[in-house]
Amino acid sequence: MPETSAIVLEPTNNFLSFVQSHTGENITSCYQCGKCSAGCPTAYAMDITPRQVMRGIQLGLKDEILDSSAIWLCVSCQTCSLRCPREIDIAKIMESLRLFSQAEGRPPAQREIAVFYSAFLQQVRLFGRLHEIGLAITYNVLSMHFFNNIKRLPALLTRGKLKLVPQRTKGSSEVRQIEARVKELERKSS
Numbered sequence: 544m545p546e547t548s549a550i551v552l553e554p555t556n557n558f559l560s561f562v563q564s565h566t567g568e569n570i571t572s573c574y575q576c577g578k579c580s581a582g583c584p585t586a587y588a589m590d591i592t593p594r595q596v597m598r599g600i601q602l603g604l605k606d607e608i609l610d611s612s613a614i615w616l617c618v619s620c621q622t623c624s625l626r627c628p629r630e631i632d633i634a635k636i637m638e639s640l641r642l643f644s645q646a647e648g649r650p651p652a653q654r655e656i657a658v659f660y661s662a663f664l665q666q667v668r669l670f671g672r673l674h675e676i677g678l679a680i681t682y683n684v685l686s687m688h689f690f691n692n693i694k695r696l697p698a699l700l701t702r703g704k705l706k707l708v709p710q711r712t713k714g715s716s717e718v719r720q721i722e723a724r725v726k727e728l729e730r731k732s733s
Contacts, residue, residue: 556603572629573597579623589613612652614640671715
């Protein structure tokens with residue numbers, strides 16, 4: 544009797560292949576259990592949930608995924624990754640999707656998120672750590688929400704929750720060295 548072999552047809556999906564090759568994550572192993580979305584603290588505000596992001600990648604829905612607010616609202620808390628029964632690092636994929644979106648020159652789905660991201664990194668660059676008042680001022684000016692949360696400031700200051708003067712950490716020069724190295728690597732790769 545002749546030996547037969549099964550023919551496995553795999554759909555061509557360039558976006559899936561691209562994301563998998565750049566993240567090292569096996570997105571095809573996601574079977575849509577929904578544990579990532581159930582545990583996500585920001586899923587309520589997303590236009591599509593983390594589970595839907597994973598499915599969209601599987602289906603090759605590049606524009607829908609890269610233009611979604613979900614990739615920008617992910618706070619990288621790792622809850623989705625820890626809950627995934629297939630051990631997919633979903634938070635890593637979300638970060639990669641943000642980087643892919645930026646590399647293609649797509650504007651963030653929500654402008655304020657990119658402004659916050661930029662303001663946060665500026666504070667870390669300057670002081671080696673986050674200076675909350677500096678972050679708030681920078682964000683409010685760049686986002687043009689000049690007096691956002693200003694009513695909360697007196698209570699936070701009197702309770703000692705915020706420091707007026709930023710404190711540099713011992714590692715602030717190392718943070719700047721890391722940033723310089725990342726920029727050098729980015730230049731080499733482009």
